[in-house]
Structure formats: structure tokens, C-alpha cells
Amino acid sequence: MDGRGLGRSVRAVGSMTPVWGIRTVCTAVRRRRADAAGLPPRGAERARVPGVVAEVVPGPGGGSIRFARSRLRVLVTVTGAVFWGWDGAGPEPSYALAGAVPEPDARAALEPDMDGGWRVVSERVTLVVSRLGGVRVCTPGGVVLREVAPPRWWEPVDGGAARWMERAEVAADARFFGLGGRSAGPRLPDGTYRMWNTGPRKAFGPGDDPLSLTMPVQLVVADAGTHLVFHDTTWDGSVTLQEGEEGLGSGHDRPGTVEWRSDGGPLRCWVVVGSPARVLHTWVSLTGAPAVPPTWALGHHHARQGFGSAAEVRRVVAGYRKRGVPLDAVHLGADHLDGHRVFTADPRRYPDLPGLAGELARDGVRLVSVVGPAVKAERGNAVFESGREARAFVREGGGRKAVGTSKAGASVYPDFTDPGARAWWGGWYGERLAQGFAGFWHDLDEPVSFTAFGERTLPRSARHSLEGRGGDHREAHNVYALGMARAGYEGVRRARPAERPFVFSRSGWVGLQRYGGAWSGGVVTGWPGLRASLAWVLGLGLCGVPYSGPDVGGGTDGPSAELYVRWFQLGAYLPLFRTHAALRAARREPWAFGEEALGHARAAAVERRRLVPYFGTLARVAARTGAPYVRPLWWGAPEDRKLRDCGDAFLLGDALLVAPVLDPGVVEREVQLPEGTWYDVVSGKRFTGPGRVRVAAPLSRIPVLARAGAVVPVRGEGDERELEVWPPVPGSAGGGLVVTDAGDGWESDVVERFTTRLRGGRVVVRRHGGGPVGYPVRVREVDPPPSRGAVVGQA
Numbered sequence: 001m002d003g004r005g006l007g008r009s010v011r012a013v014g015s016m017t018p019v020w021g022i023r024t025v026c027t028a029v030r031r032r033r034a035d036a037a038g039l040p041p042r043g044a045e046r047a048r049v050p051g052v053v054a055e056v057v058p059g060p061g062g063g064s065i066r067f068a069r070s071r072l073r074v075l076v077t078v079t080g081a082v083f084w085g086w087d088g089a090g091p092e093p094s095y096a097l098a099g100a101v102p103e104p105d106a107r108a109a110l111e112p113d114m115d116g117g118w119r120v121v122s123e124r125v126t127l128v129v130s131r132l133g134g135v136r137v138c139t140p141g142g143v144v145l146r147e148v149a150p151p152r153w154w155e156p157v158d159g160g161a162a163r164w165m166e167r168a169e170v171a172a173d174a175r176f177f178g179l180g181g182r183s184a185g186p187r188l189p190d191g192t193y194r195m196w197n198t199g200p201r202k203a204f205g206p207g208d209d210p211l212s213l214t215m216p217v218q219l220v221v222a223d224a225g226t227h228l229v230f231h232d233t234t235w236d237g238s239v240t241l242q243e244g245e246e247g248l249g250s251g252h253d254r255p256g257t258v259e260w261r262s263d264g265g266p267l268r269c270w271v272v273v274g275s276p277a278r279v280l281h282t283w284v285s286l287t288g289a290p291a292v293p294p295t296w297a298l299g300h301h302h303a304r305q306g307f308g309s310a311a312e313v314r315r316v317v318a319g320y321r322k323r324g325v326p327l328d329a330v331h332l333g334a335d336h337l338d339g340h341r342v343f344t345a346d347p348r349r350y351p352d353l354p355g356l357a358g359e360l361a362r363d364g365v366r367l368v369s370v371v372g373p374a375v376k377a378e379r380g381n382a383v384f385e386s387g388r389e390a391r392a393f394v395r396e397g398g399g400r401k402a403v404g405t406s407k408a409g410a411s412v413y414p415d416f417t418d419p420g421a422r423a424w425w426g427g428w429y430g431e432r433l434a435q436g437f438a439g440f441w442h443d444l445d446e447p448v449s450f451t452a453f454g455e456r457t458l459p460r461s462a463r464h465s466l467e468g469r470g471g472d473h474r475e476a477h478n479v480y481a482l483g484m485a486r487a488g489y490e491g492v493r494r495a496r497p498a499e500r501p502f503v504f505s506r507s508g509w510v511g512l513q514r515y516g517g518a519w520s521g522g523v524v525t526g527w528p529g530l531r532a533s534l535a536w537v538l539g540l541g542l543c544g545v546p547y548s549g550p551d552v553g554g555g556t557d558g559p560s561a562e563l564y565v566r567w568f569q570l571g572a573y574l575p576l577f578r579t580h581a582a583l584r585a586a587r588r589e590p591w592a593f594g595e596e597a598l599g600h601a602r603a604a605a606v607e608r609r610r611l612v613p614y615f616g617t618l619a620r621v622a623a624r625t626g627a628p629y630v631r632p633l634w635w636g637a638p639e640d641r642k643l644r645d646c647g648d649a650f651l652l653g654d655a656l657l658v659a660p661v662l663d664p665g666v667v668e669r670e671v672q673l674p675e676g677t678w679y680d681v682v683s684g685k686r687f688t689g690p691g692r693v694r695v696a697a698p699l700s701r702i703p704v705l706a707r708a709g710a711v712v713p714v715r716g717e718g719d720e721r722e723l724e725v726w727p728p729v730p731g732s733a734g735g736g737l738v739v740t741d742a743g744d745g746w747e748s749d750v751v752e753r754f755t756t757r758l759r760g761g762r763v764v765v766r767r768h769g770g771g772p773v774g775y776p777v778r779v780r781e782v783d784p785p786p787s788r789g790a791v792v793g794q795a
Contacts, residue, residue, distance in 0.1 A: 021452065023405050023409070023410075023450075024405055024450050024451050024452040025451075025452040025453075027403075027404060027405040027449060027450065027451050027452075028451035028452050028453050028454045030403070031404075031449070031451060031454060031455075031458075031459045032454060034396055034397070034402070034459035034461050034462070035459050035460050035461045037397065037398075037461070038396060038397035038398075038459065038461025038462075038472070039460060039461045039472075040158070040160060042156060042160075043156060043157060043158055044156070044157040044158075045154040045155060045156055045157065045163075046154065046155045046157060047152065047153075047154055048069055048070070048152065048153050048154070048155060048162075049069065049132075049133070049150050049151070049152055050067035050068065050069055050070040050072070050086070050132065050133035050150050050151070051067045051068025051069045051070070051132070051133075052067060052068050052131055052132060053065060053066070053067055053116060053117075053118070053131045053132075054066045054067060054068055056110060056118055058109055058110045059104075059110075060104035060106065061074075061075045061076045061077060061103075061104025061105045061106070061108050061109075061120075062074035062075045062076055062104070062108060062109070062110055062120050062127075063109075063110040064088070065110075065118060065129055067132075067133055070086050070087050070133070071086070071087060071088040072084060072085070072086055072129065072133065073085045073088055073089065073090060074110070074120055074127060074129065075091065075101075075104060076104065076105045076108035076120055076122045076125070076127070077101070077102035077103065077104060077105060078102055078103045078104070078105050078106075079102045079282050079285050079286070080105075080122070080123065080124035080125065080272065080273070080274065080278075080282055081102065081270055081271070081272050081282050081283075081285075081286055082120075082122075082125055082127055082137070082270065082271045082272070082273075083101075083268070083269070083270050083271075084127075084135065084268075084269050084271075085266060085267065085268040085269070086151055086153075086164075086266070086267040086268075087266060087267070089266035089267065089268050090268075091232075091268065091270075093467065093469065094232055094268075095234065095479045095482060095483075095509060095510070095511060096230070096232055096286075096287050096509070096510035096511050097286055097287060097511070098286070098287055098288030098289075098511060098514055099288075102285070102286070105122050105123075107122065107123070108120050108121065108122040113128055113129075115130070115131060116130075116131035117129055117130045117131050121140075122140075123140065124140065124273055124274055125137060125138065125139070125140065125271070125273040126138040126139070126140060126142065130150075132150050133150035133151065134147070134148060134149055134150050135148040136148070137227060137271055137273065139224060139225050139273065143224045143225070144171075144224075145170065145171070145220070145222065145224060145225055145227045145273060146168050146169070146170055146220070146227060146229070146271070147168060147169045147170075147255075148166060148167075148168040149166070149167045149168065151164060151165065151166045151267055152164075152165045152166075153165070153267070161235070161263065161264030161265065161474075162264065163261070163262065163263055163264065164233075164260075164261065164262045164265075164267045165259065165260070165261050166231075166259070166260045166267065166269075167257065167258070167259045167260075168229075168257070168258045168259075168260075169255040169256065169257055169258075170220050170222065170244070170255060170256040170257075170258065171222040171223065171224055171244065171253075171255065171256065172244030172245055172246045172253035172254060172255055172256060173222050173223050173244070173246060173641065174220050174221065174222035174243070174244065174256045175187050175220070175221050175222070175243065175644045175645070176188040176218060176219075176220060176241045176243070176256075176258075177218075177219040177220075177221065177538075177539060177542050177632070178215070178217045178218050178219040178228075178539055178542050178543050179193050179195075179214065179215060179216070179217065179218065179239060179539065179543075180211075180213045180214040180215035180217065180539065180540060180543055181211055181212065181213040181214075181518065181520065181536045181539060181540045181548075182209065182211065182535065182536065182539050183204050183205060183206050183207060183208050183209065183211060183523075183532040183535060183536060184206055184207050184209070184532075184535060185535040185538070185539050185647060186534075186535050186538035186539050186542070186632055186647045187644065187645060187647055188241055188539075189241075190241055190242045190243055191209075191240070191241065192238050192239070192240040192241075193209055193210065193214075193238060193239050193240075193241070194209060194210040194214065194236075194237075194238050195210070195214050195215075195216050195236065195237040195238060195239065195262075195478070196210055196214060196236045196237075196477070196478065197210070197212055197213060197214055197446045197477065197478050197480075197481065197507045197508075197509070198210045198211065198212065198214075198446060198455075198456075199212055199444060199446040199448040199456055199457070199506075199507070199521070200212070200521065200522070201456070202522075202524075203522040203523055203524040203525070203529070203554065203555045203556045203582075204520075204521070204522065204523055204524060204529075204532065205523070205524040205526070205528045205529050205532050206528050206531060206532045206535070208532075211520075211521065211536075212446055212481075212506045212507040212521050213481075213505075213506070213507055213508050213509075213512075213518055213540065213545075214478070214509075215509060215510050215543045216230060216231040216232075216233070216237065216239065216260070216510075217229070217230045217510060217542075217543045217544070218230075218239065218258065219276075219279070219542045219543075220258075221276070221634065221638045221644055223639055223641075225273060225274070225638075226273070226274065226275060226276050226279055226638050227271060227272065227273045227274075227279070228270075228271065228272045228279045228280075228283055229258075229269065229270070229271050230269065230270040230271075230283075230510065231260055231262070231267070231268070231269055232266075232268040232269070232270060232510075233262050233264070233265030233266060233267070233268065234265060234475055234476070234477075234478040234479050234509065235262050235263045235264040235265040235474055235475055235478075236262070236263045236264075236474065236477075236478075237260065237261050237262035237263060238260075238261050239258065239259070239260050239261075240257075240258070240259040240261075241256075241257075241258055242256060242257045243256045244256035244257075263474065264474060264475065265475065270286065275638070276634075276635050276636075276638055277625065277627055277635070277636075280542070280544065280625070280626035280627055280628070281625045281626045281627070282626075283544050283626055284513070284544050284625075284626030285626075287510055287511045287513070287514070287544055288511050288513060288514035289513075289514070289623045289624070289626075290513035290514070290544070290545070290546050290547065290619075290622045290623050290626070291489070291500070291501070291503075291513065291514060291515060291516050291517075291547075291623070292500060292619045292620060292622075292623050292741075293500065293502055293516070293517065293547055293619060294438075294439075294499065294500045294502055294744035295612065295616055295741055295743070295744055296328050296329065296364075296366055296438075296744065297328075297329065297439065297502045297576075298575075298612050298615040298616060298619065299326065299327075299328030299329065299577070299608065299609060299612060300325075300326055300327055300328050300329075300572075300577050300578075300605050300608055300609070301327075301328065301329040301330070301331060301368070301576070301577060301578035301579070302316065302320070302327060302329070302330055302331070302578070302579050302580075302588070302589070303330070303331030303333065303368075303441070303551075303578055303579065303580040304331075304333055304580065304581055304583075304588070305333035305334060305335065305580075305581065305582050305583040306333055306334070306335030306583040307332065307333070307335065307336070308335065308349065309349040309350070310349065310350045310351070310352070310353075310356045313330060313332070313356065313360075314356070314359070316330070316589060317330060317360060317363065317365055319589060319591060320589075321363060323590070323591055323598060323602065324602055324606075325590055325598075325601065325602045325605050325606075326605045326606060326608070326609040327365055327605075328364065328365060328366065329365060329366045329367070329368050329438070329439065330360065330365055330366075330367055330368065331368040331369075331370065331441055331578070331580070332350075332367065332368065332369055332370060333370050333443075333583075334370055334372070334407060334443070335349075335583065336349070336350050336369075336370075337370075337408075339376070339408055340376070340406065340407040340408035340409075341375075341376050341381060341383070341408050342371060342372055342373075342374065342375055342376075342383060342408075342428075343371070343383050343428045343431060343432060344383075345435065353367075353435045353436050353437075354434075354435055354436045355436075356436065357435070357436020357437065357438075358436065361436075366438035366439060367436055367437050367438060368437060368438065368439040368440065368441055368502070369432050369437040369439075369440055369441065370440075370441045370442075370443050371429075371432075371440050371441065371442055371443070371488065372406065372442070372443050372444045372445065373413050373414060373416075373442075373444065373445050373447045373480075373484055374404065374406030374407075374408065374411035374412075374413060374444065374447070374448075374449070375387055375393070375411055375412050375413070375414070376406070376408035376409055376410070376411050377401070377403060377409075377410050377411055377412045378409075378410075383428065384412070386424070387412070387414060387421075387424065387425075388401075390420065390421070390424045391420075392414050392415060392418070392420065392421035392424045392425065393412040393413060393414060393415060393421075394412070394413045394414070394415045394458060394462050394463065394464060394473075395415075395462065395463050396459065396461065396462055396463065397461050397462075397463060397472075402458055402459060402462040402463075404447075404449025404450075404457075404458060405449055405450045405451070406444070406448070406449070406450065407450075411449070413447055413449075413458060414484075414487075415464050415465055415476075416479075416480055416481075416482075416483025416484045416486070416487055417464045417465050417466045417467060417476050417479065417480075417483055418464070418465035418467075419465075419467065421465070421487075422483060422486060422487035422490070423487075423490075425484070425487040425488075425491065426487045426488060426490050426491020426492075426494065427491060427494075428491070429488055429491035429492050429495060430491065430492075430494070430495030433492065433495050433496060438502065439501075439502030439503065439504075440488050440492070440501075440502065440503045440504075441504060441519070442481065442484060442485060442488065442503065442504065442505035442506060442507075443506050444506070445480065445481040445484050445485075445505055445506055445507045445508075446477075446480065446481060446506075446507045447480050447481070447507075457473070457477060458473050458477070459473060460472060460473045460474045460477075461473065462476075464476035478509050479509045480507070481505050481506070481507035481508045481509070481512075482508050482509040482510075482511060482512055482515075484505070485503055485505045485508060485512055485515040485516055486514075486515050488501070488503045488515070488516075489501050489503050489514075489515035489516060498745050498746070499744055499745055500744055500745065500746065501515075501516065502516065503515055503516035503517075504516045504517040504518055504519055504547070504548075504576065505517075505518055505519075506518070506519060506520075506521045508545070510543070510544070511544075512545050513544050513545045513546065513547070516547070517545065517546075517547030517548050517549075517575065517576055518540060518545055518547070518548040518576075519548065519549060519550070519551070519576060519578065519580075520533060520536050520537075520548070520549070520550040520551060521551075521555070522551065522555030522556065522582060523536075523550050523551055523554055523555055524554055524555070524556055525553065525554025525555065525556045525557040525558070525559050525563075525585070526554065526557075526559075526563070527563060527662065527663060527664060529554045530554075530563065530566065530567050530570065530660075530662055531648075531662045532550075533550035533551075533567070533570070534570065534647070534648075534650070534660065534662070535647065536548075536550060537549060537550065537574055537575070537630055538630060538631075538632055538647070538650060541628030541629070541630050541631065542628065542632070544626060546575060546618075546619075546622040546626075546627075546628040546629050546630075547575045547576060547619070547622075547629070548574075548575055548576055549571065549574045549575055549576025549577060549578055550571070550574070551578070551579070551580040551581065552567050552568055552570075552571040552577070552578060552579040552580065552588070553567050553568070553579055553580075553581060553588045554567070554581075554585075555580065555581060555582050555585065556581075556582055556585050557585055557586065558585065558586030559586075560664075561593040561594055561596070561597040562664060562665075562699065563664070564588075564590075564593050564597060564601075565593070565597050565600045565601060565699060566660065566661045566662070566702070568590070568600075568601045568604050568605075569600070569604045569660065569661070569701065569702045570658075570660040570702065571604075572604040572605060572607060572608040573608075573630075573652055573656075573658045573660075573704070574630060575615070575618075575619075575629045575630065577608055590602065590605075596699075599700075600699060600700050600701075603700065603701065604701075609715060610714050610715050611712075611714060611715075612715055613713040613714055613715055613721050613738075614652075614653065614655070614656075614712050614713050614714060615629065616713075616739065616741045617653070617713055617737055617738055617739040618652070618653045620739035620741065620749050620751075621653070621737065621739060624751075629652065629653065630650050630651075630652060631650060631651040631652075631653075632644075632646075632647075632650060632651070633646050633649055633650065633651060633657070633672060633674055634646075634674075635651055636651075636654075636674060637674055637675060637690075640674065640675075640690060642672055642690070643672060643674060643690075646672040648660070648662055649671055649672065651674075654707065654710070654736065655706060655707050655710035655711070655712050655726075655736055656681075656704055656705070656706055656707070656710075656712070657671070657673070657674075657678060657704070657705040657706075657707070658702065658703075658704050659671045659695065659697070659702060659703040659704070659705070660702050661697050661702050666697055667696070667697055667698055667699070668694055668695060668696050668697050669694070669695065669697045669703065670692050670693065670694050670695075671692065671693055671694075671695055671703060671705070672690075672691075672692050673687060673688075673689025673690055673691055673692070673693055673705075674689050674690060675689050675690045676688075676689055676707060676708060677689075677707075677708035677729050678705040678706065678707060678708065679705060679706050679708065679726055679780070679782050680695060680696070680703065680704075680705055681704045681705065681706050681780075682701060682704075683696070683783065684780065684781055684782040684783045685782075685783055686708075686782060686783065686784060687705065706726040706780070707726065707734070708726055708727065708728050708729050708732070708734060708786075709726060709727070709728030709729070709732065709733060709734010709735060709756045710725070710726045710734055710735075710736050710756075711723050711724070711725050711734070711735055711736030711737075711738070711754045711756060711765065712724045712725075712726075712736060713736075713738045713775075716776060716778070720776065721738075721775055722775050722776040722777065722778055723738070723754065723765065723773070723775045723776070723777045723778070724778055724780060725756055725763060725765055725777055725778065725779045725780065726780050726782070727756075727758065727763050727779065727780070727782055727785075727786040728756050728757060728758055728763070728786065729758075729786060730758050730786060731758075733755055733756065733757050734755070734756040734757075735753065735754050735755040735756055736753075736754055737751060737752065737753055737754075738751075738752045738754070738775075739751050739752070740752065752767060752768070752774070753767070753768035753769075754766065754767055754768065754773070755768065758786055763779045763786075765777050
């Protein structure tokens with residue numbers, strides 16, 4: 001530990017209670033000793049490169065290329081996704097993939113290329129492998145999207161995991177996105193990003209890295225095309241990005257560069273090429289369709305790390321009802337537990353949880369429980385005793401249970417890479433459901449073990465099942481929360497097979513969307529935290545996790561009334577709309593900020609409730625296609641460089657453009673518009689893109705624009721679904737989707753397509769395939785009307 005690290009540790013210990021400080025110091029020392037005893041020291045290493053091609057064995061969808069010192073497997077699948085693995089590594093086993101690896105593309109085959117290399121040509125991508133092991137990823141027309149140099153790796157002389165490094169170049173105009181939940185962006189600036197899920201010691205803001213949910217998934221957008229790259233290893237590593245530069249004298253460009261490093265595991269890579277929509281569709285076909293949350297989870301949630309008592313929960317819910325602010329769920333944090341013991345309730349402060357849940361349900365409010373992975377290691381604790389009997393806990397190299405520190409004290413941690421442990425843990429969710437809870441909020445699931453210094457997680461030497469293969473925490477850490485999410489999701493499904501589970505997590509890995517969504521963890525209260533919240537949601541959606549959201553209002557301190565209102569307004573258009581604060585932070589109920597702020601928050605929450613049918617459609621579309629609810633402005637036009645560089649606005653589905661206010665004192669702002677005609681949803685004023693326009697942004701609302709011709713399903717009077725239609729421009733057609741949701745179960749959805757046109761001065765709405773529209777239609781008035789003298793009506 002360097003001097004600065006030691007100083008931070010001393011200050012951290014000094015701010016703790018004496019008992020807690022001593023405990024976290026002991027945990028840190030024990031962790032360090034466990035690693036010293038359980039991990040072999042890294043000795044001499046051999047630096048390796050593949051060498052020259054020695055043999056080629058064609059196979060279905062590609063084949064195998066043997067070099068002097070390694071072997072490369074190449075596979076083009078029928079979905080268009082391309083895999084390559086060094087040292088003969090195949091696509092499996094993998095925590096990222098859902099189900100079987102797609103079938104090989106029978107039309108793709110290895111064939112000789114120039115200079116002794118080989119290539120695989122397919123419908124969507126051409127892969128060229130040089131005689132020394134370099135890989136070029138090209139469009140079907142031959143344009144190079146990514147030029148990957150031969151990998152380098154360092155093998156320990158005495159055996160053990162190799163360290164890998166791969167360097168690639170991309171077009172000078174390319175922009176980088178993704179890498180999981182990041183606070184910078186959504187366009188990722190130059191820098192090094194660590195691939196190690198890390199529970200932050202403090203609330204995060206822009207540039208803080210790493211955070212709780214990292215993913216080695218890069219989405220690269222350039223004029224020539226879009227491609228996604230996924231390095232499928234769960235070991236600690238990093239990705240260093242540097243954008244290129246165009247026109248550096250004599251027309252020369254400096255390409256962008258990507259350097260990927262990993263401390264172990266195989267070098268396995270997946271690449272997907274195409275439009276953003278096609279790339280995400282192929283991506284979720286590999287990693288799993290996003291879970292569709294129950295309809296109530298698309299509404300407004302209120303959380304607090306500590307309400308204090310059931311009486312206070314009732315008071316808060318009554319406050320929402322009294323003031324006319326819609327509320328759909330209340331989340332109970334760790335204070336409702338008995339001594340912070342997981343799957344318990346404090347009998348004094350919450351003596352009748354089923355009764356409380358029943359009262360809330362009568363008002364249409366669900367109860368959600370926090371769940372952490374740490375289990376207090378004490379005799380008499382039912383969860384500990386049953387887990388010990390099931391041999392469900394992570395162990396040290398010598399066979400003893402790995403002990404860490406949680407808020408409950410000395411704790412052990414389930415091994416979520418063990419199917420038996422997942423099944424045992426999932427059984428406890430049924431008991432929570434019986435207590436009246438309707439959903440689950442996973443926290444501290446990186447996993448966190450509190451320490452005064454060093455990493456706040458389990459020893460890297462701790463042993464895990466890894467689905468029976470065996471290994472240590474170096475390989476298991478990044479997928480720990482993914483396994484916990486799976487255990488919770490499957491446990492809820494077993495207990496309530498007729499209902500869709502609601503599970504969301506702070507941490508996770510590739511494939512998290514199969515089991516639920518994500519929340520940002522504690523984001524710093526302040527305008528920078530508001531900006532980081534949007535970056536985090538957009539980046540995560542481009543990695544395949546479409547349902548996510550931040551702590552509205554920030555997790556710390558007390559926001560100003562203006563900041564709170566602007567955060568609340570943004571949250572109303574994000575998938576997970578949840579106010580939340582830390583135990584000692586100021587209250588987050590809207591009425592705590594004065595009557596004016598309350599009125600603006602009420603309007604935002606009412607609008608969110610009105611849009612729930614649209615969010616439901618977006619959830620079903622995400623499950624079918626992988627398209628996130630919240631999309632960057634360049635989603636439909638990645639060739640537009642100005643849109644690629646814009647990170648302060650987003651598309652909500654195809655129909656709406658949301659331009660949040662991210663700075664204080666703003667009453668109007670500029671918006672970079674994609675091509676087309678757009679209407680301000682309040683004034684009806686028309687704007688035309690592409691280009692920058694100035695729009696009104698009073699404190700009462702943030703700018704939201706609707707695409708001309710859009711059909712948006714909304715909640716009308718009496719909770720009846722109706723179609724809100726924005727007039728198309730003369731000579732053009734519009735339209736939209738409605739995906740019906742019969743309830744919160746597993747009923748098959750029905751996709752209904754509608755088109756809009758102007759005919760005879762009227763807006764005509766038709767259902768695809770004919771027949772009646774089937775819903776009330778409300779055509780919005782716009783300024784100016786779509787054609788001179790037109791009378792806007794409905795079909």
C-alpha cells in the first residue's frame with residue numbers, strides 16, 4: 001500500500017466506531033493473509049506470440065488455424081455473430097451465453113487469402129486472419145472496421161493463468177460506447193477502464209471508475225459501420241481507449257486504438273457487425289432476452305436506506321396519496337432487517353409485514369425488499385445454519401468458510417457459481433414473498449466485505465465451484481452478482497410461477513438482463529451526479545441491459561429544490577424510476593422541497609403513469625429485439641457525427657426525444673435533432689432536423705419532442721389504453737407499435753402495428769392487416785398544422 005492509500009485507510013478507520021474500525025482492520029489483514037497463503041507468487045514468465053501459420057483445418061462456419069505457438073478457432077454463426085478463441089479456446093463454458101451456441105453458418109468457410117493468410121466470408125462480415133495471427137474485421141464490402149494485431153501473452157514458467165494483451169485499431173472517426181455502467185459518457189472519453197466490479201467507498205460522479213457493473217463489451221460506431229466486441233473472460237483486466245484523429249497532414253488520419261488486457265482466463269472474443277438495431281438484436285440472441293418486468297415495476301418507486309418503522313412507511317405512502325403524486329412501490333432498505341441479517345425483519349419496528357404489505361396493496365403500492373449476499377455467521381441464525389448444512393458458502397483454500405465483514409458483523413457468503421447453492425438461496429425468496437414482498441433489490445452484491453484498506457471483497461484465493469470446474473475468486477468475482485440475480489429470479493419463479501419476477505441488482509455481468517435490471521448504486525448528489533446518472537443508463541442499455549435507473553436526487557446530502565426537480569423529471573423518462581437516499585441523507589419525498597417543487601414533481605409522476613403502456617411496449621420490444629428503452633440520439637443514424645457526440649439527450653423508443661436539463665438556472669436549451677420532423681409535446685411547436693434547435697425548458701418541465709407520425713400507447717381516462725397520435729407531415733407516413741400486456745404473468749404478447757397518413761386534411765390511423773383500430777385515438781394538435789387549412793381528425 002502506498003502512502004496515499006495508507007492515509008486514506010487511517011482516515012477511514014478514524015471515522016468509524018471503535019468496534020467497527022477494529023473489525024474492518026482485522027478483515028483486511030485476514031484477507032491479505034489468505035491471499036498470501038492461497039495464491040502462488042507470480043514468478044518468471046515467458047512472453048509469447050502466435051508465430052507463423054503452420055496448419056489450417058477447415059470446419060463448419062470457419063475452422064482451426066494452428067500457428068507455431070498457439071491455435072486459433074474461428075466460428076461464424078447463423079446469427080451473423082463471429083467468435084474467435086486463442087489456444088484452441090471454444091465459446092463454452094461461458095456465463096455470458098444463454099443456451100447453446102448458435103449453429104455454424106454453413107455458407108462460411110476458411111479460404112486462402114493473400115500473403116499466406118486466410119479469410120472467412122459471410123453475409124454480414126468478412127474475417128481475415130494474417131499469417132502471423134492478426135485479425136481484420138471487415139464489412140461485406142471489404143471496409144475494415146477493426147484491425148487486431150496478433151495477441152501477446154505471458155505464461156508463468158511454473159504454470160498458472162496466463163496474462164493476455166490484445167491491441168486493435170479502429171477508424172479515425174470511430175466513437176466508443178458501452179463497457180457496462182460507466183459514469184463518463186455515454187461516449188467514452190480516452191482513458192483506461194478497469195474490468196473489476198467494485199463497490200465504491202463513496203457516492204460516484206463523472207469519471208469515477210470502476211463502478212459496480214463492468215462489462216468487457218465495446219460498441220464502436222463509425223462512418224463505415226457499427227460493431228460490438230466482447231472479450232469473454234471474467235478475470236480482472238482493463239480496456240484502454242484512445243480516439244483517432246482525422247486530417248493530420250497530407251490527408252493522413254491517426255486511427256483510434258483499443259488495448260485489452262486480462263490477468264487470466266482464455267482469450268475469447270465475439271464480434272457483431274451491422275446497424276445498431278441489428279447488433280443489439282444479435283447480441284441478446286447470444287446472451288439472452290431481457291426479462292420483462294411486471295407492469296407495476298414500470299411506475300414510480302420510492303426507497304430509503306432506512307424508513308425507521310412500519311409507521312413511517314405508512315406515513316410516507318399516505319403523503320403521496322394525499323398530495324396526488326402517483327406511487328407504485330416502496331422499497332425497504334437494510335434498516336428493516338433484524339440486526340442487518342438477510343431474509344429477516346425487525347420484530348419491533350416491523351411487527352406485521354404481511355399486514356403492512358396488504359394495506360399498501362389496497363392502495364396499489366407494492367413492497368420491495370433489499371437483499372444482500374452476506375449471511376451473519378452466528379449459531380441460531382436460520383439462514384446461516386441451513387446454508388452450512390447445504391455447504392453453500394464460499395471457502396478458503398484450506399477448506400474453512402471464507403469470513404468477511406458486513407453490516408451484520410462477521411459474515412459468510414454463498415457461492416453463486418454452485419447450482420446447489422443457487423437453489424438453496426433461491427428458496428428463501430419464497431419466504432419473503434409470503435411476508436408480502438413483491439420484488440427484490442440486490443445490494444452490496446459485488447460482493448462487498450468491508451475492510452479498512454485494500455479491496456472490499458472476498459480474498460482472491462477464496463474457492464468457488466464455477467459450475468463444478470473449480471477455481472478461485474479471481475475468476476468468480478465478476479460473475480458473483482450475476483449468479484445471485486439468477487438465484488433470486490429462479491427462486492421467485494419457483495415460488496410464484498404465474499407471475500413475472502421483479503429483481504434488480506447493483507452489480508452483475510454480461511447476461512444480467514436475463515434475470516432483471518440494474519440500479520446505479522449511490523450517485524453523488526449534485527449536478528455532476530445527475531449527468532453521470534444519464535451516462536450510466538445509456539451505456540448499460542448498449543450492453544444489453546435495458547431496464548435500469550439511478551437514485552433520483554442522488555444518494556448523499558440534500559439536493560436543492562431545483563436539482564431535485566430536474567432529477568425527478570429525468571427519472572420519469574428512465575426505465576427504473578426510483579427516488580432513493582442514504583440513511584443520513586436528506587429526505588426525498590417531493591413535498592420536502594416546497595410547494596412549487598411538489599407541483600412540478602407531481603406533473604412528472606402523472607406523466608410517467610400516463611406513459612406506462614408505452615414503457616410496457618418498450619419492455620416487450622426489448623425482449624424481442626434487444627433494443628433498449630433509452631437509446632442514444634444516433635441510434636437510427638449512426639453516420640451522423642454530431643449525434644454520435646451528443647450525450648445530453650436521448651430517444652425513448654422510436655417516438656419520443658427527451659432533452660433533460662443537466663445544469664442549474666436553465667430555462668431553455670439547445671437540442672441536437674435527428675433527421676425528421678419533431679413536435680414539442682406541450683406547445684405542439686414544430687421543429688425540423690437534422691440540426692440544432694433551441695427549445696423552452698421552464699422549471700415546470702424538461703423538453704420532450706414527439707416524432708411526426710408517431711403512435712404512442714398511453715393511459716387514458718379510466719385507465720383505458722388509448723393511442724396518442726402525432727400528425728405526420730404531408731407526403732410521409734408514420735406509425736408505431738402497441739405490444740399488449742394482459743397482466744403481470746406469462747401470457748403471450750400481441751404485437752399490433754399502426755400506420756398514420758394525411759388524407760384530405762385528416763390524420764388517418766390504420767391497423768396493419770386491416771380491421772378496426774381497436775383503441776380510442778387522440779390526435780394531438782400541432783403548430784403549425786400539418787397542411788394549410790387542414791382539419792386534424794381521427795380515422
